[in-house]
Amino acid sequence: xxxxxxxxxxxVVGHEDGFWGSYYEAKIIKQTEEQECDQFLVxxxxxxxxxxxxxxxxxxxxxxxxxxxKIQGSAKFKLNDQVDVWANDGWWVGRVMQVVPHKHKYxxxxxxxxxxxxxxxxxxxxxxxxxLRVHQDWDNGDWVSKxxxxxxxKRRFGDDYDSTxxxxxxxxxxxxxxxxxxxxxxxxxx
Numbered sequence: 001x002x003x004x005x006x007x008x009x010x011x012v013v014g015h016e017d018g019f020w021g022s023y024y025e026a027k028i029i030k031q032t033e034e035q036e037c038d039q040f041l042v043x044x045x046x047x048x049x050x051x052x053x054x055x056x057x058x059x060x061x062x063x064x065x066x067x068x069x070k071i072q073g074s075a076k077f078k079l080n081d082q083v084d085v086w087a088n089d090g091w092w093v094g095r096v097m098q099v100v101p102h103k104h105k106y107x108x109x110x111x112x113x114x115x116x117x118x119x120x121x122x123x124x125x126x127x128x129x130x131x132l133r134v135h136q137d138w139d140n141g142d143w144v145s146k147x148x149x150x151x152x153x154k155r156r157f158g159d160d161y162d163s164t165x166x167x168x169x170x171x172x173x174x175x176x177x178x179x180x181x182x183x184x185x186x187x188x189x190x
Contacts (some may be wrong), residue, residue, distance in 0.1 A: 004141045009025070011026065021094075023065075025046055047088065091133070096116060111128070
């Protein structure tokens with residue numbers, strides 16, 4: 001694991017209960033004394049203790065990755081695109097379920113909302129577009145973008161939106177309701 005050095009900006013992969021599917025920004029402070037263990041002391045850049053000090057933790061290199069590069073044109077998300085959402089001081093992996101374009105009435109600023117499904121929590125939550133980035137995996141020293149998953153039917157949003165109300169995930173069902181004017185979502189668990 002010769003990818004990391006002291007001073008590098010990295011992301012720590014959440015690997016404990018309640019943190020699966022998340023990434024936290026950190027800086028490598030030092031490598032531990034046992035070189036063969038690939039352990040690093042990191043200082044999180046967004047996580048603080050009760051006294052407002054940045055939290056430090058020893059982390060195995062297998063839970064580290066460099067900060068992913070920005071992808072141009074990432075603001076055009078479609079159904080089932082894999083994304084990272086900035087929430088709770090970290091990036092959380094999810095899938096786009098709906099994109100609702102909207103411009104501010106007076107300023108014309110983009111207020112697009114994106115509904116994201118999180119497998120880790122079995123929740124769908126809407127976010128402003130500025131809180132999302134394309135999800136990328138760090139695979140043997142290379143960045144691999146997973147803009148779309150191929151395991152579900154792909155649909156486009158916009159004038160030709162296919163509103164077929166189909167979605168099931170591990171015992172929960174997402175139901176689409178529309179009356180031509182209003183759109184609402186109901187999640188039933190059974």
